[in-house]
Amino acid sequence: MKNIFFVTFILVSFNKGNLNAQSRAVDSLLSVIKTLNAESSSASLDDTIRISTLITLSKEYVTLRDYAKAIKYASIAKIISEKLVAAVAISVSKNWLANSFQSIAYTFENQENYANALSQYKKELKLREETGNNYKTSLCLNKIGELYNYQDNFAASMDYYYRALKLIDEVNYKDEVMTIYNNLGITYDRQKNYSKSFEYYSKVLKLSTEIGDKATMGISYSNIGTVYAEQGKFEESLDYFFKFLNIAEGSKNQRNVAIAYLNISNVYEMQGDFDRSFATQFKALKILEEIGNKGELALINSNIGVSFMSKAKKNPSEKNKNAQEAKKYFTTGLQLYQKIGQVEGISQSYAYLSELEELIGNTKSSLQNYKLYIQFRDSLTKLIDNEKSIRAEMNYEFEQKENITKLEQERKQDDAKQINDKQKSLLNMFIVAFVFMAALAIFIFRSNRHKQKANKIITLQKLEVERQKSLVEEKQSQILSSINYAKRIQESILISEDKIIAHLPNLFITYIPKDIVSGDFYWYSKQGHESFIVVADCTGHGVPGAFLSMVGSTLLNEIITHKKIHDPALIITSLAAGLSGTLINKEKEELNTDGMDISICKIDHITKKLYFAGANQSIYIVDNYQTQEIKPQISSINGILAIDNLEKITPFEITLKPNMMVYMSTDGYVDQIGEETKKKFLTSRYEKLLGQIHTLAVEKQRYMLEETFDEWKGESKQIDDVLIIGFKI
Numbered sequence: 001m002k003n004i005f006f007v008t009f010i011l012v013s014f015n016k017g018n019l020n021a022q023s024r025a026v027d028s029l030l031s032v033i034k035t036l037n038a039e040s041s042s043a044s045l046d047d048t049i050r051i052s053t054l055i056t057l058s059k060e061y062v063t064l065r066d067y068a069k070a071i072k073y074a075s076i077a078k079i080i081s082e083k084l085v086a087a088v089a090i091s092v093s094k095n096w097l098a099n100s101f102q103s104i105a106y107t108f109e110n111q112e113n114y115a116n117a118l119s120q121y122k123k124e125l126k127l128r129e130e131t132g133n134n135y136k137t138s139l140c141l142n143k144i145g146e147l148y149n150y151q152d153n154f155a156a157s158m159d160y161y162y163r164a165l166k167l168i169d170e171v172n173y174k175d176e177v178m179t180i181y182n183n184l185g186i187t188y189d190r191q192k193n194y195s196k197s198f199e200y201y202s203k204v205l206k207l208s209t210e211i212g213d214k215a216t217m218g219i220s221y222s223n224i225g226t227v228y229a230e231q232g233k234f235e236e237s238l239d240y241f242f243k244f245l246n247i248a249e250g251s252k253n254q255r256n257v258a259i260a261y262l263n264i265s266n267v268y269e270m271q272g273d274f275d276r277s278f279a280t281q282f283k284a285l286k287i288l289e290e291i292g293n294k295g296e297l298a299l300i301n302s303n304i305g306v307s308f309m310s311k312a313k314k315n316p317s318e319k320n321k322n323a324q325e326a327k328k329y330f331t332t333g334l335q336l337y338q339k340i341g342q343v344e345g346i347s348q349s350y351a352y353l354s355e356l357e358e359l360i361g362n363t364k365s366s367l368q369n370y371k372l373y374i375q376f377r378d379s380l381t382k383l384i385d386n387e388k389s390i391r392a393e394m395n396y397e398f399e400q401k402e403n404i405t406k407l408e409q410e411r412k413q414d415d416a417k418q419i420n421d422k423q424k425s426l427l428n429m430f431i432v433a434f435v436f437m438a439a440l441a442i443f444i445f446r447s448n449r450h451k452q453k454a455n456k457i458i459t460l461q462k463l464e465v466e467r468q469k470s471l472v473e474e475k476q477s478q479i480l481s482s483i484n485y486a487k488r489i490q491e492s493i494l495i496s497e498d499k500i501i502a503h504l505p506n507l508f509i510t511y512i513p514k515d516i517v518s519g520d521f522y523w524y525s526k527q528g529h530e531s532f533i534v535v536a537d538c539t540g541h542g543v544p545g546a547f548l549s550m551v552g553s554t555l556l557n558e559i560i561t562h563k564k565i566h567d568p569a570l571i572i573t574s575l576a577a578g579l580s581g582t583l584i585n586k587e588k589e590e591l592n593t594d595g596m597d598i599s600i601c602k603i604d605h606i607t608k609k610l611y612f613a614g615a616n617q618s619i620y621i622v623d624n625y626q627t628q629e630i631k632p633q634i635s636s637i638n639g640i641l642a643i644d645n646l647e648k649i650t651p652f653e654i655t656l657k658p659n660m661m662v663y664m665s666t667d668g669y670v671d672q673i674g675e676e677t678k679k680k681f682l683t684s685r686y687e688k689l690l691g692q693i694h695t696l697a698v699e700k701q702r703y704m705l706e707e708t709f710d711e712w713k714g715e716s717k718q719i720d721d722v723l724i725i726g727f728k729i
Helices: 019-036 047-063 067-087 091-110 114-131 134-150 154-167 174-190 194-210 214-230 234-250 254-270 274-291 294-314 316-340 343-359 363-444 449-493 497-501 542-562 568-582 640-645 683-693 698-713
Strands: 507-512 520-527 530-538 596-604 609-615 619-623 626-630 652-655 661-665 722-727
Touching (some): 047 067, 047 091, 067 091, 091 114, 091 134, 114 134, 134 154, 134 174, 154 174, 174 214, 194 214, 214 234, 214 254, 254 294, 274 294, 316 343, 449 542, 507 520, 507 698, 520 542, 520 722, 530 542, 530 661, 542 596, 568 596, 568 609, 568 640, 596 640, 619 683, 626 683, 698 722
Antiparallel strands (some): 596 609, 609 652, 619 626, 619 661, 661 722
16 A cells, blocks of 8 residues: 655755855865964864854765865864864853854764764753843754754653744744744654644644745644644645645645645645546646656655556456556656665665565566665665764764863863973072073173163064064955955855745756955845836955945945835936945046946836846847847946946836747856857857757756856866846746
């Protein structure tokens, strides 16, 4: 009999990106660590930059599944944090030590090493409670509750969830409260306490409805539908699953649409309605084929195969026909599992094929498939055992390193005491020697007076040289610190891609900075039924370019959000005035080197119209494999700052069709020099590429653009920042 299960959603944040981008981030962070000498410590608040960089690097290695390096850099951050706490025992230093424990715990959690993860999270919790930060303490309590839930320790899990709820303010932290409510719903559901599970899922639904968070509302509908289905209340279950389906379709989240169809098909099958079950499963299959995720495709093909096999068992007159259909879908699922190398899926596929061949009386083929099932099952067991062995070895190495660190600290304390005792003895000897030397100095003072004057001048000259050297080193350190702080500030200003996708689901962002900080930036805001997307390229370089991008973001917030200026032509005029006012104290020739190329798009979600105004930056509209370049209204070397010399500008206007793609981009992509050709990529090649990829799913478009860029660039140096935003309604 088929094991029917439903997809239950948890509320988490996902870090989107690709391995190339993550690899570049690791290389950049390693460069920063080398520059800052980040593995050393000054036992002062200057160490916070080192600790932050090490923790960020550790998390990047977790994403790349290189857990040994993730533990290494998180442990270095912990050691520096402990020295900082010992030297400056204030809340700031304790918070950094708590962040280090959190990073180590996060690595163990991703290895599914829950015992060590819990140990590190509890060390973090102790520090959070000492500093009195209720918000961070609540997040840590919730995380510990999740780990206990993974281990089926439901009593401990709920204890930590309820402790987390007591500390967090529902008014100001609705997202975090909804996460805890959802976790409680899942925990009660796993214990088959459906009334309590329904209670907490309903609280998530109520809060998400109040704040208009449709994505979370959909998740709540789906989870409540699952609770009803598990109780055999099929009509209520279908009602909630269809509500989830409506929200998923409205937001054009195709993956959630497919999940809704899968849950609905499971209810139909539990009711014995195979026809409607198959119909909805095939809808899910079609969507997953368009998305192209091989793992999910393999799973749905296997599920359809199991449904056909169940039908073959219940309907002997059509057994062979249904068995052939089951075999087709089992085979497709097996091939997909083989392509992605998922051993567990391959093993289960052979088990299904063995059962199916036995059903139709093909004993020989059934035995062959059963042997393959055993072979891959044993292979999976060996992989799991090997992973446990590696994990145990890493745990041992981690504990050994901690013990070595403690012994090293004790040895250093003993050495420091011995050095202190020696220094006291030397000081006494020095006092005696000093009295003798003073007497001798008085005796020979007159004869060496001229010589002392000369020595004094030489000494002063040496001191001046040393002072100048120290000033240069200090300035260099300040410059590096300012660059890293600029990067952190710039990252905090850029809106997350997830928040934009909540309003424009069919959107992607390709953002590849050349250096630590970037002169390219993007900006987004939803005002009523209108969305505003801005892509800009500040012509200043390094920190000045990043500074100008931050000024641009601040001015856009003021113009669009606060002053409610919504005409792209007026926005670009107001922005030019604001930038000129900011740069007014610059010399004329210095001002001429600064500027900002920009494109501004306004999308009216009701009329489906797009309005565009730009300075030195075109946008591209692609429909039915035809690419149209929309030129900017301003074309000058100074970009937006040249607007003072022009007449009033008028925005470009077009009605967007359903499959029409719009691309906004800076010039970094087309200006990149190829390793083999030694020539630029050029606009003509860029337009052709957009025409080829515009019908693909947006995630595939992002991948193709980044893959093409990497192949073209090869080992040659990246010459400029790259920023591309593509979207359709």
